[in-house]
Amino acid sequence: MSEPVKKQYDLKRREMPKQPPEVRRYNFSEVALGYTPELAIEEAKRCIQCKKPSCIANCPVEIDIPGFLKKVAEGDFVSGIRVLKDKNCLPAVCGRVCPQEEQCEKTCIFHKKGGQIAIGRIERFLADWEAEQRELEMPQIPPRSGRKVAIVGGGPAGLTVAGDLIKLGHEVTVFEALHKMGGVLVYGIPEFRLPKAIVNREVEYLRTLGVELVTDFVVGKTRTIDSVLEEYDAVFVGSGAGLPWFMEIPGENLNGVYSANEYLTRLNLMKGFLFPKYHTPVKAHRKVAVVGGGNVAMDCARSALRLGAESRIIYRRSREELPARLEEVENAEEEGVIFDFLTLPLRYIGDENGWVKAIECQKMELGEPDASGRRKPIPIVGSEVIYPLDAVVCAIGNSPNPLIGSTTPGLKIGKKGNIEADEKTGATSREKVWAGGDVVTGAATVILAMGAGRSAAKSIHEYLRSLSRIPGNGS
Amino acid sequence: MFRVIASQMIVPNVHLLTLAAPAVAREAKPGQFVILRAEEEGERIPLSLSDWDADGGWITVVFLNIGATTARLASLTAGIDIPTVVGPLGNATEIENYGTVVCVCGCYGIGSIYTIARALKQKGNRIITIMEARSSYLFYWEDRLAAFSDKIIHITRDGTKGHRGHLARLPEIFRGLEEPVDRVLVNGCTFCMKRTADETRPMGIKTMASLNPIMIDGTGMCGVCRVTVGSVTRFACVHGPDFDAHQVDWEELLQRRKTYMPEEVVPLRTSRCEERHFKSQEKSHE
Numbered sequence: 001m002s003e004p005v006k007k008q009y010d011l012k013r014r015e016m017p018k019q020p021p022e023v024r025r026y027n028f029s030e031v032a033l034g035y036t037p038e039l040a041i042e043e044a045k046r047c048i049q050c051k052k053p054s055c056i057a058n059c060p061v062e063i064d065i066p067g068f069l070k071k072v073a074e075g076d077f078v079s080g081i082r083v084l085k086d087k088n089c090l091p092a093v094c095g096r097v098c099p100q101e102e103q104c105e106k107t108c109i110f111h112k113k114g115g116q117i118a119i120g121r122i123e124r125f126l127a128d129w130e131a132e133q134r135e136l137e138m139p140q141i142p143p144r145s146g147r148k149v150a151i152v153g154g155g156p157a158g159l160t161v162a163g164d165l166i167k168l169g170h171e172v173t174v175f176e177a178l179h180k181m182g183g184v185l186v187y188g189i190p191e192f193r194l195p196k197a198i199v200n201r202e203v204e205y206l207r208t209l210g211v212e213l214v215t216d217f218v219v220g221k222t223r224t225i226d227s228v229l230e231e232y233d234a235v236f237v238g239s240g241a242g243l244p245w246f247m248e249i250p251g252e253n254l255n256g257v258y259s260a261n262e263y264l265t266r267l268n269l270m271k272g273f274l275f276p277k278y279h280t281p282v283k284a285h286r287k288v289a290v291v292g293g294g295n296v297a298m299d300c301a302r303s304a305l306r307l308g309a310e311s312r313i314i315y316r317r318s319r320e321e322l323p324a325r326l327e328e329v330e331n332a333e334e335e336g337v338i339f340d341f342l343t344l345p346l347r348y349i350g351d352e353n354g355w356v357k358a359i360e361c362q363k364m365e366l367g368e369p370d371a372s373g374r375r376k377p378i379p380i381v382g383s384e385v386i387y388p389l390d391a392v393v394c395a396i397g398n399s400p401n402p403l404i405g406s407t408t409p410g411l412k413i414g415k416k417g418n419i420e421a422d423e424k425t426g427a428t429s430r431e432k433v434w435a436g437g438d439v440v441t442g443a444a445t446v447i448l449a450m451g452a453g454r455s456a457a458k459s460i461h462e463y464l465r466s467l468s469r470i471p472g473n474g475s
Numbered sequence: 476m477f478r479v480i481a482s483q484m485i486v487p488n489v490h491l492l493t494l495a496a497p498a499v500a501r502e503a504k505p506g507q508f509v510i511l512r513a514e515e516e517g518e519r520i521p522l523s524l525s526d527w528d529a530d531g532g533w534i535t536v537v538f539l540n541i542g543a544t545t546a547r548l549a550s551l552t553a554g555i556d557i558p559t560v561v562g563p564l565g566n567a568t569e570i571e572n573y574g575t576v577v578c579v580c581g582c583y584g585i586g587s588i589y590t591i592a593r594a595l596k597q598k599g600n601r602i603i604t605i606m607e608a609r610s611s612y613l614f615y616w617e618d619r620l621a622a623f624s625d626k627i628i629h630i631t632r633d634g635t636k637g638h639r640g641h642l643a644r645l646p647e648i649f650r651g652l653e654e655p656v657d658r659v660l661v662n663g664c665t666f667c668m669k670r671t672a673d674e675t676r677p678m679g680i681k682t683m684a685s686l687n688p689i690m691i692d693g694t695g696m697c698g699v700c701r702v703t704v705g706s707v708t709r710f711a712c713v714h715g716p717d718f719d720a721h722q723v724d725w726e727e728l729l730q731r732r733k734t735y736m737p738e739e740v741v742p743l744r745t746s747r748c749e750e751r752h753f754k755s756q757e758k759s760h761e
């Protein structure tokens with residue numbers, strides 16, 4: 001932070017046009033409409049091109065932020081996208097879902113004055129502009145190395161590894177358990193926040209590059225990793241953290257109590273909001289409570305609203321501790337989601353037909369900070385309240401699915417069910433097996449999963465090259 | 476894409492579909508299931524594996540035409556492709572030498588218990604198969620099951636074959652056997668499994684049922700398939716589908732399976748077991 005912030009700097013962040021709350025709360029179309037070229041240029045011009053840019057270090061994939069902002073400021077979008085894509089293969093996604101306020105924008109030199117450059121919005125603009133212009137550049141792919149890599153899971157981690165390795169000349173196959181590629185980007189994050197067309201575009205790009213995409217294939221069931229390794233030189237596991245947690249309180253198996261994964265999968269992957277055109281049914285509830293305070297909870301609460309319900313978030317800490325992206329919290333508030341902070345569910349109450357009809361909660365107060373640095377909620381005795389409702393979505397977290405661990409001998413698994421992998425390279429305890437993304441870190445972010453994918457791809461590439469140097473294998 | 480190799484209605488409203496799914500066929504074991512989608516806009520539904528051939532690369536499912544997806548599946552003919560067949564999912568049925576095993580089956584369960592009975596026989600068990608249906612014309616695969624059964628007993632509600640009545644006749648059928656039964660397995664609709672559990676519980680015979688809750692992914696991701704077994708919540712797709720039938724909370728399972736009843740128009744039904752069950756329950760509420 002060497003540059004002094006002077007008064008004459010333009011500190012006004014350009015707002016991004018959005019659908020008005022009273023309109024968007026009734027549709028599933030994207031909320032944010034994105035910058036126009038003029039707005040993007042204006043916003044990019046505010047960047048003062050710091051000599052030691054403090055923004056870059058806080059981007060997990062270290063994008064040359066002033067580099068692409070400069071190009072945008074000059075109106076040279078083609079060069080801008082090149083700078084961006086050098087480090088980030090999914091800018092249209094990251095520009096939309098990165099928690100920028102915690103990352104790149106937090107360390108922008110203007111942050112203290114509230115005028116941090118809207119890096120995410122410009123990133124998103126560039127990516128969308130490129131897609132519209134159809135000036136997608138095909139990279140030069142080196143001659144085939146003859147090496148084959150299998151990737152488990154078609155989420156951001158797996159897709160990043162696939163993109164990097166195919167561009168280095170290796171043969172790549174992605175095995176995905178569901179019937180669509182994209183991981184949480186297609187089954188979890190709703191259409192109104194991340195249109196599925198954007199994810200499909202990125203997936204199709206990989207297909208044109210020659211990546212083999214195999215859906216409906218559960219590694220560990222359809223085939224084990226050991227069996228895959230008979231055919232492939234290396235495996236990358238990016239199977240995410242897809243196992244939903246429940247609160248383990250009474251009444252959790254009543255009809256109308258969902259995991260966030262079920263609720264969102266019905267809507268997004270199965271397109272239940274278009275029922276009956278799409279055949280997977282979704283219930284029309286009237287009052288929905290979502291338990292939790294992260295991105296997942298916001299997505300569920302805002303989906304419930306769009307399906308016509310009164311929607312409330314029940315969170316045991318206060319607004320400040322909400323782990324969700326700030327923008328999504330604000331969007332939810334604008335749209336009319338009710339927030340019950342410092343509230344902890346105790347039990348679900350059912351009617352005579354086995355349907356949930358109410359939730360009993362206890363009020364909390366904040367005590368001393370706990371290990372995570374957040375102030376610990378403490379129950380207030382005698383503060384029980386009962387809310388009537390007809391559905392509950394439990395969005396309190398996910399952990400990695402144990403399937404890969406339990407079917408891969410010698411793969412070291414941590415206490416929380418995560419695969420243990422080297423932080424820098426993604427190498428696991430098993431030879432020829434790498435891992436990265438949520439399956440290693442537990443539920444985290446898209447950009448961290450991509451960053452892990454990128455490092456693993458580098459390490460896998462080095463390993464494959466070392467194979468070629470073995471005498472007799474040519475070089 | 477997965478190609479339909481053969482499609483046939485084997486008895487009224489029960490269909491057989493043979494699909495090219497080499498990866499599934501290679502790994503399949505008795506008691507496992509697949510999840511499939513009949514078309515691009517379709518729902519994902521679980522069906523048990525009723526047969527397969529690893530070398531031929533095919534699998535067979537037998538299903539009751541009951542709703543939108545199964546109706547669509549029933550209409551398929553050889554040569555058509557369907558978008559999703561994923562598996563084999565769930566755990567294989569435990570196959571040991573127990574002694575004498577009774578396999579109770581009805582409806583689609585006649586198909587889905589076939590490979591289980593076969594594997595149990597090959598392991599040295601004595602197999603007694605008890606088939607249940609509304610009427611004798613709804614039995615199928617009797618020859619296939621006969622090949623691995625030491626004895627086949629029929630129950631029909633109209634008395635057109637074997638014992639007349641419902642699974643309530645199980646105790647007297649068991650009493651009439653010349654040998655003690657070491658284990659019971661039951662495949663079929665939820666009510667058929669619940670009833671079997673109710674009848675074998677007082678006899679103290681270990682009974683395993685292949686549960687059929689609503690499912691989406693079949694890999695432990697969504698939790699919709701949760702069932703209570705011995706007061707613990709389990710995900711049927713990854714912890715099952717087989718569970719100790721005496722420990723299952725059957726009322727909860729029956730209830731959870733009804734979640735989408737109002738949304739899913741049920742166009743055709745031959746087995747009305749559940750309906751009868753709930754009617755009698757409703758009466759007792761009044």
Ligand SMILES: Cc1cc2nc3c(=O)[nH]c(=O)nc-3n(C[C@H](O)[C@H](O)[C@H](O)COP(=O)(O)OP(=O)(O)OC[C@H]3O[C@@H](n4cnc5c(N)ncnc54)[C@H](O)[C@@H]3O)c2cc1C
Nearest residue numbers: 153155156157177183184188219240437438444445446449
């Ligand atoms: C509702 C929701 C909202 C979110 N919002 C944000 C946000 O706004 N910003 C943000 O940065 N992050 C957000 N996240 C988190 C982010 O989506 C994840 O951190 C990220 O997707 C992790 O990527 P991944 O590739 O490790 O795993 P995933 O995206 O989970 O992908 C893993 C893939 O592997 C597949 N798979 C699993 N097991 C197997 C197997 N055995 N064989 C084959 N395939 C398998 C899965 O089906 C899945 O497709 C959100 C998450 C959720 C659920």
Ligand SMILES: Cc1cc2nc3c(=O)[nH]c(=O)nc-3n(C[C@H](O)[C@H](O)[C@H](O)COP(=O)(O)OP(=O)(O)OC[C@H]3O[C@@H](n4cnc5c(N)ncnc54)[C@H](O)[C@@H]3O)c2cc1C
Nearest residue numbers: 520522523538539542543544545583687688689690732739
């Ligand atoms: C492990 C397992 C194995 C099964 N094996 C067989 C089999 O071999 N043959 C067979 O005929 N049936 C089997 N079933 C039941 C079968 O999945 C349902 O009959 C089927 O989903 C009905 O779908 P539908 O769209 O035709 O009917 P719908 O009209 O959608 O539903 C009719 C009823 O089926 C149940 N159901 C609906 N959707 C699902 C779903 N996604 N998953 C599970 N149940 C659902 C509900 O109780 C519903 O009320 C199995 C179920 C499970 C869990």
Ligand code: SF4
Nearest residue numbers: 059094098103104120
């Ligand atoms: S990838 Fe995310 S953190 Fe990095 S610059 Fe883009 S929005 Fe910021």
Ligand code: SF4
Nearest residue numbers: 047048050055108109
């Ligand atoms: S984005 Fe902010 S920190 Fe980065 S170079 Fe521009 S002004 Fe400096």
Ligand code: FES
Nearest residue numbers: 693695697698712
């Ligand atoms: S079907 Fe989704 S967890 Fe079992």
